[in-house]
Amino acid sequence: METELTLAEICADISGKLLDSINLLEIFKDITDGDAKEDTLLNILQENIISSFHEIEKCKSIISVPD
Numbered sequence: 001m002e003t004e005l006t007l008a009e010i011c012a013d014i015s016g017k018l019l020d021s022i023n024l025l026e027i028f029k030d031i032t033d034g035d036a037k038e039d040t041l042l043n044i045l046q047e048n049i050i051s052s053f054h055e056i057e058k059c060k061s062i063i064s065v066p067d
Helices: 007-032 036-063
Strands: none
């Protein structure tokens, strides 16, 4: 039986995946070694993912219930 996740749990899962993606992009940037086209694409991806991470963190703070 599948259990339903709360909004906070879903946001936490998204945050974790975005954070993993940020770290993986850093590794991938090191592997590509500064090729201009690849570097431009990776920078755009990284900026979008970091922005999304910050936005989901804002959502988490809005929906969190104070202890």
